[in-house]
Amino acid sequence: MKTVLLIDDDKVLRHVLSTWLRAAGWSVHEAQDGEQGLELAFAIKPQVILVDLLMPRVNGFQVCRSIRSRKDILPKVRIVVTTGSGYTTDRLNALEAGADDYLVKPINPEDLSRLLDGHLPPRNGVTDAALVGDLGRSPSSAHTASQTLIRFWGVRGSIPTPGPSTVFYGGNTSCVEVRTMGEIIVLDAGTGIRPLGLALEKEFGEKPIRCTVLISHTHWDHIQGFPFFVPAYNHRNIVRILGFEGARQGLESTLSAQMESPYFPISMQQMPGHIEINELKNFHFEIGPVPVQAELVNHPGICTGYRISSAAGGICYLPDIELFQRLRSQSNKDKEHLAFAQAQDEKLLHFIKDAAVLIIDSQYDAEEYAHHVGWGHSCVEDAVDLALSANVQHLFLFHHDPIHTDEEISRLVAKARAIVLERGSKMVVEAAREGTELILHPTEAEVSETEVV
Ligand SMILES: [Zn+2]
Ligand SMILES: [Zn+2]
Secondary structure (H helix, E strand, O other): OOEEEEEOOOHHHHHHHHHHHHHOOOEEEEEOOHHHHHHHHHHHOOOEEEEOOOOOOOOHHHHHHHHHHOOOOOOOOEEEEEEOOOOHHHHHHHHHHOOOEEEEOOOOHHHHHHHHOOOOOOOOOOOOHHHOOOOOOOOOOOOOOOOEEEEEEEOEOOOOOOOHHHOOOOOOEOEEEEEEOOEEEEEOOOOOHHHHHHHHHHHHOOOOOEEEEEOOOOOHHHOOOHHHOHHHHOOOOEEEEEEOOOOOOOHHHHHHHOOOOOOOOOOHHHOOOEEEEEEOOOOEEEEOOEEEEEEEOOOOOOOEEEEEEEOOEEEEEEOOOOOHHHHHHHHOOOHHHHHHHHHHHHHHHHHHOOOOEEEEEOOEOHHHHOOOOOOOOOEHHHHHHHHHHOOOOEEEEEOEOOOOOHHHHHHHHHHHHHHHHHOOOOOEEEEOOOOOEEEEOOOOOOOOOOOOO
16 A cells, blocks of 8 residues: 655644545555654655645754655655745755655645646746835936946945934945946945835836946945845846955855845845856956956955946945055054055055045044954045045045944044045045935046056
8 A cells, every 4th residue: 555644733734634645545644743754754664755844843844855865765755845835945945855846735635636646736936026125216317328327325334224313324235326338337236236226127117127236245235135136036137247256155156145045035046137147357357348447455355446437537436445554553563564554555546546436435433443443444534535645536435334323424524524625625525325326427538557358
């Protein structure tokens, strides 16, 4: 006689199924949790196991894995997951754990009968389209194709900080949109990329969206919005992601990892948009006709700053950086250390020289920095000094500390402006603010000093 083992903590369902299976000629055994189910499975060696997913002690995924790991005892058993979960990701995980089939409760005896007779229902995957909400904000700018547009969607560092005390500058993490020479370039994929995605969908309607996301580094505040980037869920769209390999693993692995099932219900591979992840090797590359330079900066792990040579001049983005001179002067004042620090900062100065716009980490003021040495971020005083020395035209203080209220950020802006005034410069300084748009007019294109690869 054919033997089936039912593993389910739902007594009523076990009763219904066993009655039906007995009537269909099966010898039925029952277990009320995964642990008991495993013991029975290895003892009675059934032909078929029906197992629920969500059970006390040992869950259904673990049951599947444990049984498949003991092919010596149960080489051919057929495992059918019977579950209340209709999520695609649970289905895929169950199959990956070793299940042969997946039935969503309530279970129709006819479906089960067909399945046990070998006529299997399709294992179709469904995308959880309802996952992404709708809180759109439409772009207001009237920028034209010949102009360059910069729009801030996320300006906060480290972690999103919604609430009444941050409502003016905004609480979303890093995301800046740059449009130039027909390209849409998205700098980082912090939580600000979510409202950007909704705005793009609204703007493009039925037309396909093609954009490039440049990742500075994979710290959470720079990538955590990507799973909510609506254009990545539409097969019409092409989303290219560029960045450098991280300290421990490649860009693609890190980006995919944050969407693995313990963290998120849809994997990156399941996103229906055309998503292309290209790991950069060269520090000079092009996005369409737009030349871009990269520079590795001082920040834990691998972190990159970018210089986009837009039609309106250089746009430099250095969201996370701890400038060397102040850092080293705190710990070691000997000549060699200070000379090294100076040389590193000068390299950076060269990188941002004569930029039209500089967006740079200004998380603290000098006093606060003294309590955060080695945390990977800079202070307003150094950001202003660097920008002035590099002859930058427009400076945006960026990566605001999560603890800073609107009032405190405004205090930092006042401090920055006082330094500019004192130095007799006309450089414009402001704190990056969600929703701020800057339209730049064409200028003589930047001359790239090195070969574009
Ligand atoms: Zn950051
Ligand atoms: Zn970081």
